[in-house]
Amino acid sequence: MGPYQVLQHIPGAEVVLCAVEAGELRDDAGLLRLQIERDLASVPSPDVVVIPGGPGKDVPAQPGSAMAAWLQAVHPTTTWTASVCTGALVLGAAGLLEGLTATTHWGSVDKLASFGATYTEQRVVIHDDVHIATAAGVSSGIDLALTLTGRLVGDDIAKAIQLAIEYDPQPPYDCGSASKAGPELVGLVRAVMG
Amino acid sequence: MGPYQVLQHIPGAEVVLCAVEAGELRDDAGLLRLQIERDLASVPSPDVVVIPGGPGKDVPAQPGSAMAAWLQAVHPTTTWTASVCTGALVLGAAGLLEGLTATTHWGSVDKLASFGATYTEQRVVIHDDVHIATAAGVSSGIDLALTLTGRLVGDDIAKAIQLAIEYDPQPPYDCGSASKAGPELVGLVRAVMG
Numbered sequence: 356m357g358p359y360q361v362l363q364h365i366p367g368a369e370v371v372l373c374a375v376e377a378g379e380l381r382d383d384a385g386l387l388r389l390q391i392e393r394d395l396a397s398v399p400s401p402d403v404v405v406i407p408g409g410p411g412k413d414v415p416a417q418p419g420s421a422m423a424a425w426l427q428a429v430h431p432t433t434t435w436t437a438s439v440c441t442g443a444l445v446l447g448a449a450g451l452l453e454g455l456t457a458t459t460h461w462g463s464v465d466k467l468a469s470f471g472a473t474y475t476e477q478r479v480v481i482h483d484d485v486h487i488a489t490a491a492g493v494s495s496g497i498d499l500a501l502t503l504t505g506r507l508v509g510d511d512i513a514k515a516i517q518l519a520i521e522y523d524p525q526p527p528y529d530c531g532s533a534s535k536a537g538p539e540l541v542g543l544v545r546a547v548m549g
Numbered sequence: 550m551g552p553y554q555v556l557q558h559i560p561g562a563e564v565v566l567c568a569v570e571a572g573e574l575r576d577d578a579g580l581l582r583l584q585i586e587r588d589l590a591s592v593p594s595p596d597v598v599v600i601p602g603g604p605g606k607d608v609p610a611q612p613g614s615a616m617a618a619w620l621q622a623v624h625p626t627t628t629w630t631a632s633v634c635t636g637a638l639v640l641g642a643a644g645l646l647e648g649l650t651a652t653t654h655w656g657s658v659d660k661l662a663s664f665g666a667t668y669t670e671q672r673v674v675i676h677d678d679v680h681i682a683t684a685a686g687v688s689s690g691i692d693l694a695l696t697l698t699g700r701l702v703g704d705d706i707a708k709a710i711q712l713a714i715e716y717d718p719q720p721p722y723d724c725g726s727a728s729k730a731g732p733e734l735v736g737l738v739r740a741v742m743g
Contacts, residue, residue: 356550360687363578370580379584384557386564390573390582440715460715478719492715493554497688502721514724515738521634521654521686523725524718525672527696530708531717544709 357496358405358439364516365508373398375421383410395425403503404433408440408460408493410548416444416466423449435503437488439496443467451487456480460492461533461541462548476534481506491532497522551690552599552633558710559702567592569615577604589619597697598627602634602654602687604742610638610660617643629697631682633690637661645681650674654686655727655735656742670728675700685726691716 363370373393374380380389404426408414415422426449430436438446443459446452447470457472457480464474479499481488490499501522505513530536536544557564567587568574574583598620602608609616620643624630632640637653640646641664651666651674658668673693675682684693695716699707724730730738 356554357688359578359580360550363580370578372580384553384564386553386557386566388584478717491717492713494551494691494714494716494718498719498721505721510722514722514730514734515741517720517722517725518727518730518734518738519686519742520688521725522688522718522720523672523685523729524688524716524720525692526711526716526718527692527699528704528708528711531711531715533712535717536708536712540708540712544712547709548713 357494358407358437358500360520361497361500361504361516362403362405364519365504365512371398371401375415383413395421399429400432401429402433403435403507404429404437405496405500406438406442406445407496408438408442411441411463411466414441414444416441416448418448418450420448426451433486434507435486435488437490437499437503439490439499440492441466443472443489444470446487446489447472451485452489455482455485455487457487457489458491458495459489462492462545476532494531551688552601552631552694554714555691555694555698555710556597556599558713559698559706565592565595569609577607589615593623594626595623596627597629597701598623598631599690599694600632600636600639601690602632602636605635605657605660608635608638610635610642612642612644614642620645627680628701629680629682631684631693631697633684633693634686635660637666637683638664640681640683641666645679646683649676649679649681651681651683652685652689653683656686656739670726688725 371393372391374391377391377394380391440460441463452472456475459467478495479490533541565587568585571585571588574585634654635657646666650669653661673684727735
């Protein structure tokens with residue numbers, strides 16, 4: 356949702372939600388029911404692709420899948436191919452992260468490595484040369500989208516969007532990354548997340 | 550979306566989306582089509598109410614409206630009645646902010662004052678005595694929801710949720726509030742937002 360709220364503010368940008376098949380899509384909590392109007396085949400040449408994350412079991416991170424094939428087909432002509440959270444595993448399954456540094460949700464670091472990527476604990480990892488960007492877990496999508504907006508249309512518009520969404524974060528706790536949280540809290544959350 | 554992603558992680562919590570009428574609701578950009586299954590009448594005793602924001606013209610901030618009447622009816626028995634962004638104007642229209650300090654999107658400060666509230670440039674404003682919480686524009690919903698979670702179920706669970714959504718924000722620019730952005734950028738965004 357973060358990238359959607361940022362990117363739809365870019366003047367002239369057309370934002371579309373697409374999936375392997377069009378139709379209703381429920382979020383992981385089952386409460387949000389989204390009507391997806393476009394399938395992958397109907398979006399053959401996107402400028403910017405953002406693959407969102409989700410719980411591990413729902414992530415389409417199978418090499419050879421329809422999603423992987425689509426990413427391989429569209430990536431050569433994108434301006435940016437990007438992911439948030441476990442969406443990095445989808446890029447990985449398409450072979451796009453082979454040999455690159457990348458980030459993902461801290462709970463999916465091992466899986467990321469299985470696709471030949473090297474995890475780095477940064478909020479956003481940008482590779483200008485191969486136009487690939489990955490972001491850390493869930494909430495990092497806002498930071499990713501503002502960063503990409505700056506590169507796409509300049510810092511002035513990106514700053515205006517940051518102000519428009521009043522993005523001046525003040526987290527109540529200093530525990531939002533695995534290293535800041537420490538092993539005890541990480542273990543607890545890992546157990547709950549399964 | 551921020552509060553939804555946080556609050557649905559509280560163990561045992563039932564999160565429902567409701568509106569004046571059930572049915573499909575589109576977001577301000579027209580791309581997200583949400584199926585709302587509950588109308589206000591079917592949610593007569595919520596523990597926590599979070600009123601989201603939206604563009605000024607779409608905010609149901611009319612005193613005497615069905616929304617205002619529902620808020621007046623449910624607020625006495627809530628644990629928290631809260632708002633994000635221009636959602637504060639909805640609380641205001643229900644008379645809940647009369648004489649209180651409160652916050653909202655920086656572009657709606659004048660409107661907030663018309664409901665007898667005193668704007669204060671804080672990210673989250675909490676009134677424990679009257680169980681009312683207001684948050685600043687759009688992205689502040691995450692900070693609000695984590696703060697309320699801490700009060701509802703304790704800091705440990707709130708910290709675990711902050712880590713689960715990897716909320717360790719790193720905004721690319723330091724311009725996310727009106728005072729940080731300065732008058733020139735504020736004027737630009739105000740002109741675009743209409």
